[in-house]
Amino acid sequence: MREFSVSIGGSTLANQAVTLAFLNPASAPNPNIEILRYWIGQSANATSAQQRMQTVTQVSSYPTLAGFTPAKLSRADPNASVLTSNTSGPMGSAGINATAENGGAKSIIDEDVFNVVNGGLWVPGPDERIILPANVSATGSGFGLFLPVAPGSLVNWAWGVRYREK
Amino acid sequence: MREHETSDSSFDWMLRAKEQLYQTENYVSVPPALVITDERGDVWTLGFQYGPAPRGEYAFQVLRNGHIVGEYASRIEYRGGKLRIFTDQGFKCWTGRLFI
Numbered sequence: 632m633r634e635f636s637v638s639i640g641g642s643t644l645a646n647q648a649v650t651l652a653f654l655n656p657a658s659a660p661n662p663n664i665e666i667l668r669y670w671i672g673q674s675a676n677a678t679s680a681q682q683r684m685q686t687v688t689q690v691s692s693y694p695t696l697a698g699f700t701p702a703k704l705s706r707a708d709p710n711a712s713v714l715t716s717n718t719s720g721p722m723g724s725a726g727i728n729a730t731a732e733n734g735g736a737k738s739i740i741d742e743d744v745f746n747v748v749n750g751g752l753w754v755p756g757p758d759e760r761i762i763l764p765a766n767v768s769a770t771g772s773g774f775g776l777f778l779p780v781a782p783g784s785l786v787n788w789a790w791g792v793r794y795r796e797k
Numbered sequence: 798m799r800e801h802e803t804s805d806s807s808f809d810w811m812l813r814a815k816e817q818l819y820q821t822e823n824y825v826s827v828p829p830a831l832v833i834t835d836e837r838g839d840v841w842t843l844g845f846q847y848g849p850a851p852r853g854e855y856a857f858q859v860l861r862n863g864h865i866v867g868e869y870a871s872r873i874e875y876r877g878g879k880l881r882i883f884t885d886q887g888f889k890c891w892t893g894r895l896f897i
Contacts, residue, residue, distance in 0.1 A: 640809050672810040672831045677819035704845075743829065748819050750810065750831025754843065756854055789810050793845070 634667065635701035635712045637725050638791030646781050650694040650729040651790045655773030657713045657723030659765040662796035664714070666761040669776050672750030675787035684751055685742045685777045686761070691770055692735030693719060696726025704793070713796060722771035737777065747782060807863030813840055827873040835880055837893075841873050849885040856885065859896075868896050 637652050644651075651671065656664045671684060698716035717724030740761060745751030755761070763774050776792055810832060821833045833841040843857040848869030850856035856869040859882055868889065870882035880891040889896035 638808075670831050674809055674814075679822075745829065745831075746825075749821060749825055749833070752828040752831040752843070754828050754855065754857070789808065 632705055633662070633708055633710065633712075633796040634704040634793065635714070635796070636704055636791055636793045637699055637701050637727060638789075638793075639699070639727050640787075640789035642728055642788045642790075644728065644778070644782065644785045644788055645730050646785055648732060648780060649778045650696070650732065650775045651727060651778060651788075652699075652776040652792045653689075653694060653696055653720050653724075653726050653729070653773055654714055654763070654775075654792065654794065655693070655720055655722050655724050655771050656763045656765050658771070659767050661713045661723070661765045663765055664763040664774070665795040665797055666755075666763070666774065667793040667795055668752070668754045669790070669792040670750065670752045671745065671776070671778075671788070671790040673747055673782070673784065673786075673788045675784045677748055678783075680747050680783050681744050682747050682751075682782050683742070683744050683779050685737070685775075685779055686740040686753075687737035687775045687777050688740065688763075688772050689720075689735050689737050689775055690768070690772045692733045693721070693773060694726075694729035694733055694735070694775070695731040696720060697728050697730075699725050699727045701725050701794075720773055722766050737775065740774075742779075747784070811840060811842055811860055811863035813838055813862040821875050823875060823877060825875050833873055833875045833880065835875065836878060841880065843870070843873065851883060851885050866896070 701712040854871040
């Protein structure tokens with residue numbers, strides 16, 4: 632089972648809408664990406680406040696990111712993820728904590744709200760997992776974990792996305 | 798049951814804070830919340846390792862301050878100051894020492 636994690640903590644966000652994590656499947660015939668869970672939390676303050684969150688897909692003008700190499704979850708897996716660290720979100724890449732959104736249109740999969748003191752966790756049921764097929768278009772279609780509005784406090788955020796390649 | 802490299806490691810958000818700053822309101826569940834902080838300041842969340850689950854759901858190890866408590870649940874609920882989990886054997890309530 633090839634499973635990987637894109638996760639970070641103690642991060643400071645830009646004071647704007649921010650793509651927290653961006654995964655863009657590699658071109659076919661590479662594996663599909665199955666999202667197993669994602670979470671968002673913070674440890675900066677204990678003041679109750681609601682925060683919007685979205686999962687989105689995006690096909691062009693990807694965010695400017697910090698490149699991130701997905702961590703391997705299976706000890707015995709000899710292979711790294713097909714997604715490699717990249718700052719501009721092309722096919723077959725992973726990145727986090729966007730510093731610029733670059734205006735690309737986002738299609739919302741789910742929109743939700745969480746209280747920042749409790750954080751947010753999405754764990755799908757067996758029939759609810761999001762599967763991102765290996766890309767067949769020229770530019771690809773990436774998956775983003777996105778805060779559509781800046782949070783009140785920008786520091787000490789933690790989030791992650793776990794996925795399976797299949 | 799699968800073993801993940803990070804299944805028994807602790808993230809900052811799983812751990813008990815040095816100072817009790819916040820207690821989760823009543824009627825909060827994990828998920829969709831990431832954590833529940835009880836009146837003792839203990840932080841509860843679901844870990845990454847799958848286990849026996851209620852029908853139609855996935856269950857994960859229950860973590861208290863980042864440590865495994867020996868139960869698998871699909872959700873953790875905080876109701877009226879009481880913490881309970883939903884397992885393949887139904888609801889179990891936290892007594893302060895164990896789930897019954």
